[in-house]
Amino acid sequence: QQQVKQSPQSLIVQKGGISIINCAYENTAFDYFPWYQQFPGKGPALLIAIRPDVSEKKEGRFTISFNKSAKQFSLHIMDSQPGDSATYFCAASTETSYDKVIFGPGTSLSVIP
Amino acid sequence: DTEVTQTPKHLVMGMTNKKSLKCEQHMGHRAMYWYKQKAKKPPELMFVYSYEKLSINESVPSRFSPECPNSSLLNLHLHALQPEDSALYLCASSQPGQGAGYTFGSGTRLTVV
Numbered sequence: 001q002q003q004v005k006q007s008p009q010s011l012i013v014q015k016g017g018i019s020i021i022n023c024a025y026e027n028t029a030f031d032y033f034p035w036y037q038q039f040p041g042k043g044p045a046l047l048i049a050i051r052p053d054v055s056e057k058k059e060g061r062f063t064i065s066f067n068k069s070a071k072q073f074s075l076h077i078m079d080s081q082p083g084d085s086a087t088y089f090c091a092a093s094t095e096t097s098y099d100k101v102i103f104g105p106g107t108s109l110s111v112i113p
Numbered sequence: 114d115t116e117v118t119q120t121p122k123h124l125v126m127g128m129t130n131k132k133s134l135k136c137e138q139h140m141g142h143r144a145m146y147w148y149k150q151k152a153k154k155p156p157e158l159m160f161v162y163s164y165e166k167l168s169i170n171e172s173v174p175s176r177f178s179p180e181c182p183n184s185s186l187l188n189l190h191l192h193a194l195q196p197e198d199s200a201l202y203l204c205a206s207s208q209p210g211q212g213a214g215y216t217f218g219s220g221t222r223l224t225v226v
Contacts, residue, residue, distance in 0.1 A: 014126030034214050043117075043203050044156065053211070089155050098210055099144055099169060103155035 002027060006104030011113050019077040021107045026071065032091040033062065034101070035075050038087045047088075048058035048075075051074050082109045116140050117218035119204050120186065125224045128194060134221045136187040136204030145187045147179060148203040156203055156217075162187060163209050194225045 005024045013019045014089040023033075031052055036044035048063040050057045050073065059066045077084055090104040115140045121143040126132050136145065144163045148156035161169035162181040170179075176198075180192040187204055201222055 007164050036215075036217075041219070041222075043205070043220050044215075045217065046214035047177070047216055049212075087153075098213070099161045099163065099207075100158060101215070106155055107152070108153075 002102055003101050004090060004104040006090050006107055008107060009059075009105070010108040011110070013080045013109065015080065015082060015113050017073075017080050017111075019080045019084065019109055019111070021061060021075045021090070021109070022072065022090055023074065023104050024070075024072045024094050025102075027092070027094070027098075028071070028107075029094045031095055032093045032098070033064070033066065033073050034091050035062075036103075037107075038089065044089060071097045077085075077109075082111045082113060085087055085111050086111055117204055117206055117216050119202075119218035121190075121221060122219065122223070123222045123224075125226060126191065126194065126197070127226055128195075131190070131192045132158070133177065133191065134189040134202055134204075136189075136218055137185055137187060138147040138204075138206040138216070140206060140216065141184075141187050141205035142208055142216070143184060144164075144207045144209045145211075146207075147189050148205060148217075150201040150203055160189075178201075194223075196225050199223055199225045 035047045037047045038044040061078045066073045077107035093101045133135045147159040150156045160179040180188040201220040203220045204218045207213040
């Protein structure tokens with residue numbers, strides 16, 4: 001029940017296209033959903049995060065869509081660029097276990113010219 | 114530049130060696146974390162310090178020993194490691210409480226020979 005599922009495992013998108021990564025969870029106590037971006041040889045960096053009281057959050061080319069009833073959330077990268085090529089992790093945590101973030105298994109994104 | 118600094122960036126150690134990993138942050142965060150990350154996997158939580166007190170130990174073997182000398186520093190002491198302990202060790206910090214994303218360092222790439 002603590003698991004966060006993520007798909008696809010890998011994704012290849014043409015430059016200018018839309019990258020979509022999906023995540024699903026079981027624990028309805030989760031109430032904070034961040035996305036992290038990790039480049040090779042670097043630590044993950046917080047990209048964008050959402051709470052379940054909103055259905056969508058947009059920051060620049062990155063948008064999180066959240067479906068509370070389906071217990072699913074997704075990351076959309078508009079106008080994908082080669083510099084977006086990285087591994088993306090969705091994650092979730094609860095108010096009482098805020099220091100115990102559950103990470104999804106990750107998606108390796110390659111944006112080709 | 115990352116606001117969480119980890120040293121060294123790379124470390125090769127024998128199974129009988131004793132070494133330490135260091136982490137420093139100057140963001141005023143009062144929660145600090147050690148994570149272990151294997152290739153193509155999400156980070157795995159090892160230890161959490163909240164207000165300089167060890168709050169979570171994820172059943173990590175005793176050959177890993179954390180230390181939090183003050184609110185800005187976090188160390189991980191290593192002794193008698195095994196080759197399977199080779200991984201990227203990540204330090205992170207956050208403000209305690211829900212909705213606080215993590216700031217990760219770039220990690221220490223550890224190889225045990």
